[in-house]
Amino acid sequence: MEYCAPETLAEVCAALSNADGPVRVLAGGTDLLARFASGMPRPSMLVDIKKLAPARVIRQLPDGSFEIGAACPGIHIRADKLLGKYWPGLSEAMDLIGSVQIQGRATLGGNLCNASPAADAVPALIAARAHCRIVSVAGQREVPVEEVIISPGRTCLRQDEFIVSFILPARASRSADAYLRMTPRTEMDIAIAGVAVNLTLDDSGVITDSHVALGAVGPVPVFAVAASRILLGSSLDEEVLQRFRRQVSVMCRPISDKRSTAEYRTDVTAVLAARAARIAYDRAAADIAS
Amino acid sequence: MTKKSAAIGNEAPGMAPTIIGTRPVRPDGIDKVTGRARFGADVNLPGSLVGAVFRSPHAHARILNIDISKAQALPGVKAIITAEDLPVISEDMALINNQPPDFRDLSANVLARGKVLYEGHAIAAIAAIDEQTAHQALLLIDVEYAVLQHVVDLHQAMEPDAPLLHEHLITKGITPAPKKPSNIASRYEQVHGDVEAGFAGADIVISEEFTTQPVHQAYIEPHACMAQVAADGQTDIWCSSQGQFMVRAYCARLLDMPLSKIRVIPLEIGGGFGGKTTVYLEPLAVLLARKSGKPVRMQMNRSEVFKATGPTSGTFISLKIGARKDGTLVAAQGILCYQAGAFPGSPVRLGCMTAFAPYNIPNVKLIGYDVVVNRPKSAAYRAPGAPMASFAAECLIDMLAQKLEMDPVALRLLNAADDGTQTAYGVTFKHIGYRQTLEAARQHPHYSAPLGPNQGRGVASGFWFNIGGPSSAAININEDGTAVVTTGNPDIGGSRAAMAMMAAETLGIPYDRVQVLIGNTNAVSYSDLTGGSRVTFAVGMAVTQAAQAVIEDMKRRAALLWSVEPAEVEWLTGNAVLVAEQKQLSLADIAGQAARTGGPIAAQANINAQGAGPGFATHICDVEVDPETGHVKVLRYTAVQDVGKAIHPSYVEGQMQGGVAQGIGWALNEAYLYDENGRMLNPGFLDYRVPVASDLPMIDTVLVEVPNPRHPFGVKGVGEVPIIPPLGAVANAVARATGVRLFDLPMSPPSVHKAIKKAARRRR
Numbered sequence A: 001m002e003y004c005a006p007e008t009l010a011e012v013c014a015a016l017s018n019a020d021g022p023v024r025v026l027a028g029g030t031d032l033l034a035r036f037a038s039g040m041p042r043p044s045m046l047v048d049i050k051k052l053a054p055a056r057v058i059r060q061l062p063d064g065s066f067e068i069g070a071a072c073p074g075i076h077i078r079a080d081k082l083l084g085k086y087w088p089g090l091s092e093a094m095d096l097i098g099s100v101q102i103q104g105r106a107t108l109g110g111n112l113c114n115a116s117p118a119a120d121a122v123p124a125l126i127a128a129r130a131h132c133r134i135v136s137v138a139g140q141r142e143v144p145v146e147e148v149i150i151s152p153g154r155t156c157l158r159q160d161e162f163i164v165s166f167i168l169p170a171r172a173s174r175s176a177d178a179y180l181r182m183t184p185r186t187e188m189d190i191a192i193a194g195v196a197v198n199l200t201l202d203d204s205g206v207i208t209d210s211h212v213a214l215g216a217v218g219p220v221p222v223f224a225v226a227a228s229r230i231l232l233g234s235s236l237d238e239e240v241l242q243r244f245r246r247q248v249s250v251m252c253r254p255i256s257d258k259r260s261t262a263e264y265r266t267d268v269t270a271v272l273a274a275r276a277a278r279i280a281y282d283r284a285a286a287d288i289a290s
Numbered sequence B: 001m002t003k004k005s006a007a008i009g010n011e012a013p014g015m016a017p018t019i020i021g022t023r024p025v026r027p028d029g030i031d032k033v034t035g036r037a038r039f040g041a042d043v044n045l046p047g048s049l050v051g052a053v054f055r056s057p058h059a060h061a062r063i064l065n066i067d068i069s070k071a072q073a074l075p076g077v078k079a080i081i082t083a084e085d086l087p088v089i090s091e092d093m094a095l096i097n098n099q100p101p102d103f104r105d106l107s108a109n110v111l112a113r114g115k116v117l118y119e120g121h122a123i124a125a126i127a128a129i130d131e132q133t134a135h136q137a138l139l140l141i142d143v144e145y146a147v148l149q150h151v152v153d154l155h156q157a158m159e160p161d162a163p164l165l166h167e168h169l170i171t172k173g174i175t176p177a178p179k180k181p182s183n184i185a186s187r188y189e190q191v192h193g194d195v196e197a198g199f200a201g202a203d204i205v206i207s208e209e210f211t212t213q214p215v216h217q218a219y220i221e222p223h224a225c226m227a228q229v230a231a232d233g234q235t236d237i238w239c240s241s242q243g244q245f246m247v248r249a250y251c252a253r254l255l256d257m258p259l260s261k262i263r264v265i266p267l268e269i270g271g272g273f274g275g276k277t278t279v280y281l282e283p284l285a286v287l288l289a290r291k292s293g294k295p296v297r298m299q300m301n302r303s304e305v306f307k308a309t310g311p312t313s314g315t316f317i318s319l320k321i322g323a324r325k326d327g328t329l330v331a332a333q334g335i336l337c338y339q340a341g342a343f344p345g346s347p348v349r350l351g352c353m354t355a356f357a358p359y360n361i362p363n364v365k366l367i368g369y370d371v372v373v374n375r376p377k378s379a380a381y382r383a384p385g386a387p388m389a390s391f392a393a394e395c396l397i398d399m400l401a402q403k404l405e406m407d408p409v410a411l412r413l414l415n416a417a418d419d420g421t422q423t424a425y426g427v428t429f430k431h432i433g434y435r436q437t438l439e440a441a442r443q444h445p446h447y448s449a450p451l452g453p454n455q456g457r458g459v460a461s462g463f464w465f466n467i468g469g470p471s472s473a474a475i476n477i478n479e480d481g482t483a484v485v486t487t488g489n490p491d492i493g494g495s496r497a498a499m500a501m502m503a504a505e506t507l508g509i510p511y512d513r514v515q516v517l518i519g520n521t522n523a524v525s526y527s528d529l530t531g532g533s534r535v536t537f538a539v540g541m542a543v544t545q546a547a548q549a550v551i552e553d554m555k556r557r558a559a560l561l562w563s564v565e566p567a568e569v570e571w572l573t574g575n576a577v578l579v580a581e582q583k584q585l586s587l588a589d590i591a592g593q594a595a596r597t598g599g600p601i602a603a604q605a606n607i608n609a610q611g612a613g614p615g616f617a618t619h620i621c622d623v624e625v626d627p628e629t630g631h632v633k634v635l636r637y638t639a640v641q642d643v644g645k646a647i648h649p650s651y652v653e654g655q656m657q658g659g660v661a662q663g664i665g666w667a668l669n670e671a672y673l674y675d676e677n678g679r680m681l682n683p684g685f686l687d688y689r690v691p692v693a694s695d696l697p698m699i700d701t702v703l704v705e706v707p708n709p710r711h712p713f714g715v716k717g718v719g720e721v722p723i724i725p726p727l728g729a730v731a732n733a734v735a736r737a738t739g740v741r742l743f744d745l746p747m748s749p750p751s752v753h754k755a756i757k758k759a760a761r762r763r764r
Ligand SMILES: Cc1cc2nc3c(=O)[nH]c(=O)nc-3n(C[C@H](O)[C@H](O)[C@H](O)COP(=O)(O)OP(=O)(O)OC[C@H]3O[C@@H](n4cnc5c(N)ncnc54)[C@H](O)[C@@H]3O)c2cc1C
Pocket: A024, A025, A026, A027, A028, A029, A030, A031, A032, A033, A034, A049, A070, A071, A096, A097, A098, A099, A102, A105, A106, A107, A108, A109, A110, A111, A112, A113, A114, A118, A119, A120, A121, A157, A161, A162, A163, A164, A188, A189, A190, A191
């Protein structure tokens, strides 16, 4: 297995397309190295993108949108106060991954491209309506995050492509997101259920925009459009929340496995969805007050 | 609220100890935090090979054929062994001093003979030039199996038509002996008083059934060793274990070698908790080293540790208690079934003995069954057998308190065992501090702190015997008056510090003038292994006696230098003193002139330590249960324990906190998961969930000190009791937080959620 750590986009693209034999992108390695250790065949070339400057930026663009480098470690994402102010849910979701040690390495790009249904940051990215900038020698394309994972462990990326960064859309005022997950342990665990909710309110506290994504309750993260619609036009009163919970339950298609029964996953997802909606709503409403 | 105990054991009467009870830095601390300390896998010898074990993929199968020819032909493979290479152990060689283990079973456990009894059961081992070659060779071993029906479930294993693990296993302890073999290895009965009469006099009877899951000791360091065999057969084993003499004795018996041919060099141990009181890799490494003529290093990975080394037993316990209206316990009765794993020998007897030991109950009858199942052979785990039995008993006591609307501590105080109480297993207690732990718990601010919604407080107590046993210590005095203490016991919990402190206190020299070594089996006299909470008590006693012998010698030598009678010389804080003439010589002065008084100064104490003091603890646990998800958060935890005398309070507290952390894991999340073929689904720390630091609150400790008069400083064992009460304390807290009682461990979020849902449906 060969290893390279190019410093320019062109070099990364070249390394990915010129390799003869399987090639893999290495970001933090917290998924990849663990897989190698448990017997996954090694590629002939490992392309480390941690030295690539455009994959390491976190910045707000003039139109208010954010760009987050796909190879930024969690610890930098969490430390970015401005990002945390606009996207508290995403920031929290990333922060939940692993432990302090893992946070020093784990990245958003790796979390998405590992393509696990239980990845914590992915529902938050989906609910945020994030797009990823995918680059290769052939050029660049932008793809909404919910289209990247096609089945457990598989993404829509070609072998010569990689994600350089994520774009989070400009934020309307009075909007906020939240992410909650269920794990038996407080950390170093894999979500049995995860829910991200992203809401925008009008001046009177009525929800005008709503996005919900669910983790660990299907083969890929679930973009729960039907559930999010229920919240539109409401002020999150009890009756709406009940309907929302029911719709979330309907949209869960979990499996029973060693981590949980399907029934528990479904029940807990509905509970977390209502709680995450409440948190996102209160955060957005606090924006009204300010 | 650490009580000051009277100074005992200090040479000068009336003098308070100056070192015992303080908190100096441990001697092994710097090496451990800087990475210099050498653990099981850290020994390198030139030309050494790497060993690897071929393990059964089946839970239960007959081995029809083992073909090693392809593996043998792989370049770089230097030796392969199977059970054929192990001597057959005859019946009269099966036991040493009539004590377990049964070496026929141990032999069949380290390398399967004819049959594999659990997934991960070792079948063959390979030594090769490097790890890659060894693992490649494993893939070339070809074993033909006849797969048999397996049984991992305790209840199913006890059914008359269950698949049999051992075709000749006849239940012991039943007369007349059953004619048919079964998976029930033995029956144990413990009778005290007359339970029928006892229950007849009860106003309230509570009876319930409980299950607990096998749990692993989860030491961080996997088993590892290195073996080297010289041309004359002289064998060296470097390994991390709980006892170098145990490793020597077990390997000698398994390999039919004289003890004198084996030297075991102990390395640092990264946790054992009872799980390293037996051997797995060591005999294989010796055989491979012998066969290849090269040193062989072996190391398990975490999956092998889970699949092939001992957890403690999973259990089914059915218990009943009877009490009078005022809360006085009058009778207890029950059946305890413990999984032994693939070979007989669960700690069910100890479960029966400890279950109700904290209480003065006149009538107790408990029956224990030791049951084999297709799982790894169980091994000791901190207070073997006690936590599960105590979980059941302490839940019943709590239910009784709820029924009687009595304070759970008051109910325990009413029934507490005292000095003079005769236990159900026969012994009469002396110098115990159980009642004191209850009083301290009741007075602790935690016990009266307010609780919020969905929160509950649980209380539970626990008892453990603690032991003494054969122990050795040697002290050498250097020319500059520093001392070197050598013992034969691996330091698992800070025992080097405790030994140095007791030696320094006795000799009257500063702590940092004492060095502690852990000797190899040729360098120090025999000592029982580190276990049973015995080292600070028993080996500490040997160290103190050796120090006293040094003092006697010092006085004699001072007398020689002064030309007076030894009886005229006194020993005061590290100095020989001739009071009449106001002369004194320090230990260093005498050591410096040792040549003039007979040569080097040293002493040794070899004892069979008697008089271990039993340990009692009472724990208070607050939890908050999320009623919608079933998630249990431990909010606050206080462990109160009678420790006799804390030599080094920090390490005593560490023992208590560690035991509580393990007990909380046992109560809330730890479990082995198997698929339908009896293969373990979670052989790693991701899905075998021991608590992480953020799962636990700061665990508060209260040291109650009721000294043990049989020990020079009052020590009782402290290492095991703290794992006993947490199971009951957490369960009782959950029951009080939710109004729903769970009888099965672990109380993981899905199971708590289910129980709450079920109870809500019932209420509707
Ligand atoms: C102890 C531990 C705890 C963990 N806890 C959690 C947790 O709580 N929640 C959670 O969701 N995950 C958890 N994980 C998994 C892992 O840490 C995360 O998924 C992390 O975000 C992966 O990022 P990485 O940079 O380390 O990925 P890597 O291991 O570097 O890569 C993962 C995969 O993505 C590909 N890849 C990486 N970056 C790119 C890119 N820019 N473009 C294209 N392909 C790319 C790689 O080729 C590889 O296939 C844990 C892992 C460990 C070891």
